[in-house]
Amino acid sequence: MADTSTSASGTPPEGESRRDFLLYAASAVGVAGTALAVWPLIHSMNPAADTLALSSTEVDLSSIAVGQAITVTWRGKPVFIRHRTDEEIEAARKVDLAELRDPETDDKRVKKAEWLILVGICTHLGCIPMGQKASDPKGEYGGWFCPCHGSAYDTSGRIRKGPAPLNLAVPTYTFLTDTSVRIG
Amino acid sequence: MSGQKFDNKIVQWVDERLPIFSVLKESAVDYPTPKNLNYWWNFGSLAGFMLVVMILTGIFLAMNYAANTAIAFGVVEHIMRDVNYGWLLRYLHMNGASFFFICVYIHIFRGLYYGSYKAPRELLWALGLLIYLVMMGTAFMGYVLPWGQMSFWGATVITNLFSAIPVVGDYIVTLLWGGFSVDNPTLNRFYALHYLLPFVIFALVFLHLVALHTTKSNNPLGIDVTGPQDTIPFHPYYTVKDLVGIGVLLLIYLAVVFFAPNFFGEPDNYVPANPLVTPPHIVPEWYFLPFYAILRAIPDKLGGVLAMFGAIVILFFLPWIDSSKVRSAKFRPIFKQIFWIFLAVCLVLGYCGSQPPEGQIVVVGRIATAAYFLFFPLLWVLGKIEKPKPLPQSISAPVLKGASAGHAAQKMEKA
Ligand code: HEM
Numbered sequence: 095m096a097d098t099s100t101s102a103s104g105t106p107p108e109g110e111s112r113r114d115f116l117l118y119a120a121s122a123v124g125v126a127g128t129a130l131a132v133w134p135l136i137h138s139m140n141p142a143a144d145t146l147a148l149s150s151t152e153v154d155l156s157s158i159a160v161g162q163a164i165t166v167t168w169r170g171k172p173v174f175i176r177h178r179t180d181e182e183i184e185a186a187r188k189v190d191l192a193e194l195r196d197p198e199t200d201d202k203r204v205k206k207a208e209w210l211i212l213v214g215i216c217t218h219l220g221c222i223p224m225g226q227k228a229s230d231p232k233g234e235y236g237g238w239f240c241p242c243h244g245s246a247y248d249t250s251g252r253i254r255k256g257p258a259p260l261n262l263a264v265p266t267y268t269f270l271t272d273t274s275v276r277i278g
Numbered sequence: 279m280s281g282q283k284f285d286n287k288i289v290q291w292v293d294e295r296l297p298i299f300s301v302l303k304e305s306a307v308d309y310p311t312p313k314n315l316n317y318w319w320n321f322g323s324l325a326g327f328m329l330v331v332m333i334l335t336g337i338f339l340a341m342n343y344a345a346n347t348a349i350a351f352g353v354v355e356h357i358m359r360d361v362n363y364g365w366l367l368r369y370l371h372m373n374g375a376s377f378f379f380i381c382v383y384i385h386i387f388r389g390l391y392y393g394s395y396k397a398p399r400e401l402l403w404a405l406g407l408l409i410y411l412v413m414m415g416t417a418f419m420g421y422v423l424p425w426g427q428m429s430f431w432g433a434t435v436i437t438n439l440f441s442a443i444p445v446v447g448d449y450i451v452t453l454l455w456g457g458f459s460v461d462n463p464t465l466n467r468f469y470a471l472h473y474l475l476p477f478v479i480f481a482l483v484f485l486h487l488v489a490l491h492t493t494k495s496n497n498p499l500g501i502d503v504t505g506p507q508d509t510i511p512f513h514p515y516y517t518v519k520d521l522v523g524i525g526v527l528l529l530i531y532l533a534v535v536f537f538a539p540n541f542f543g544e545p546d547n548y549v550p551a552n553p554l555v556t557p558p559h560i561v562p563e564w565y566f567l568p569f570y571a572i573l574r575a576i577p578d579k580l581g582g583v584l585a586m587f588g589a590i591v592i593l594f595f596l597p598w599i600d601s602s603k604v605r606s607a608k609f610r611p612i613f614k615q616i617f618w619i620f621l622a623v624c625l626v627l628g629y630c631g632s633q634p635p636e637g638q639i640v641v642v643g644r645i646a647t648a649a650y651f652l653f654f655p656l657l658w659v660l661g662k663i664e665k666p667k668p669l670p671q672s673i674s675a676p677v678l679k680g681a682s683a684g685h686a687a688q689k690m691e692k693a
């Protein structure tokens with residue numbers, strides 16, 4: 095553009111296209127470079143190494159009676175551990191998968207049928223469902239009830255009613271002995 | 279440089295090198311303003327005033343605040359009890375957010391009623407909505423800072439909205455949190471952003487004003503200015519009128535600050551955040567309630583989130599949805615009624631958002647949500663079928679009656 099003499103004398107087409115090429119190539123490098131420079135900024139917002147390291151919790155189960163439940167913290171989140179009664183296990187197994195919004199058998203959600211271990215966070219918008227204490231409402235399906243927008247979970251922690259799309263998540267855990275478990 | 283503009287030599291010297299004085303004179307002194315603006319036109323400057331109040335009180339609060347989950351709650355109590363006038367700063371800031379939103383909401387509905395969003399003011403309207411969006415982000419993050427129960431659970435529920443996005447949702451939420459739940463990293467980044475965003479708002483307000491001074495102000499008649507006889511200089515007429523408005527605003531705002539400082543607040547936010555106990559009834563601040571009601575009206579996670587964001591996004595398209603060329607509701611008999619119904623619908627939505635989602639409230643919330651969205655197609659149809667009343671020939675015409683009454687009737691079909 096600044097070079098009026100060339101354009102006035104009729105620039106050969108290939109001269110223009112070489113310039114175009116240089117322009118596109120330089121722009122592409124510029125865009126890629128900017129993207130590379132932005133990534134560290136974004137990634138700095140992801141969980142830091144020490145946050146990631148805080149990733150397991152050990153729990154002693156021996157004091158939890160049948161029918162009782164406790165809440166422990168794992169990675170800053172509540173984890174529900176429920177010592178299920180036979181009726182609860184029975185109810186969870188009996189459900190027809192076709193009725194479920196997020197179909198999963200009870201067997202796939204537990205390692206030992208009497209111990210139901212779940213991340214206690216409603217899959218709708220993250221409230222903590224009620225149903226851990228004896229006095230709490232447990233919802234129509236005998237599991238948990240989320241007071242925020244009314245989601246109800248069954249005795250396997252599966253979503254049955256309300257706006258939540260998914261079952262309560264099962265964290266990774268391993269039984270260290272019959273009465274102790276490591277979550278994470 | 280067009281010669282001597284200012285008597286003062288120093289002012290003149292500066293202005294020739296950096297025209298701040300010319301710009302000020304053009305946009306805040308001589309700026310030709312329609313002479314018929316009513317008091318609803320005060321709320322823009324009132325919102326601007328509140329922005330300044332928020333930034334000022336915020337900066338002094340920040341000098342005493344610490345964004346750490348272990349101490350944030352205590353530090354806000356320390357501001358309330360120990361810092362000299364800390365209680366005043368905090369109550370001004372806390373209630374200032376509410377009054378800021380009150381001003382902005384009135385300002386927005388003013389624009390709706392008088393058709394200020396229509397050509398040529400589409401971008402002015404869009405910039406206003408952008409300001410409103412950033413304000414909502416700022417207020418949301420500010421509310422997290424005192425680290426009470428509502429701070430924590432509000433932050434949890436709102437950040438979880440993003441988990442509704444297919445595929446990338448969970449990554450986005452982790453990115454927002456900087457961990458596996460709302461925690462210290464979250465509080466820290468919210469504080470950083472809460473400090474930054476008001477200045478972004480400030481820049482957007484500047485652009486909003488540039489757009490305003492390009493298209494000039496709309497007015498209650500919604501017709502274009504036809505010449506100098508329709509306008510008066512901004513100073514002293516509207517500077518004084520704006521000052522009157524600020525006086526009235528201060529009277530009400532300070533009455534709340536001094537006599538009912540927790541009127542807009544939630545008692546639960548005076549309970550320290552507890553990640554293991556959700557309060558039985560989570561409500562956002564009042565200014566978010568209509569959107570919260572829309573979120574809950576749809577019995578599907580992604581659907582609810584889309585409807586909620588859609589409720590705001592659709593406003594950006596209003597200038598093109600409304601097919602009527604007549605701006606002011608004064609001359610649109612049917613639109614005028616629909617406007618009031620729409621306002622009522624928004625208030626009903628706000629009420630629904632404040633109640634636990636049970637029984638009747640769910641039904642009312644759904645109907646109101648449907649009505650909210652119905653407003654827009656209705657506006658489009660209305661523009662095609664409504665017969666507007668005759669428009670006056672100019673802003674001065676209705677005042678100088680006799681002379682121009684005949685002309686006004688002739689011009690009626692212009693619209
Ligand atoms: C658009 C303007 C702003 C809005 C709408 C806004 C809104 C809010 C809200 C709603 C709160 C919670 C109040 C409470 O419940 O205690 C808050 C707190 C806070 N804000 Fe702002 N704010 C704004 C500007 C600023 C600025 C510019 C700063 C700093 C420079 C600031 C610093 C703070 C601090 C330190 C707190 C925590 C102390 C407290 O909770 O009172 N804010 N803000």
Ligand code: FES
Binds near residue numbers: 219220221240245258
């Ligand atoms: S968060 Fe549980 S129902 Fe919405």
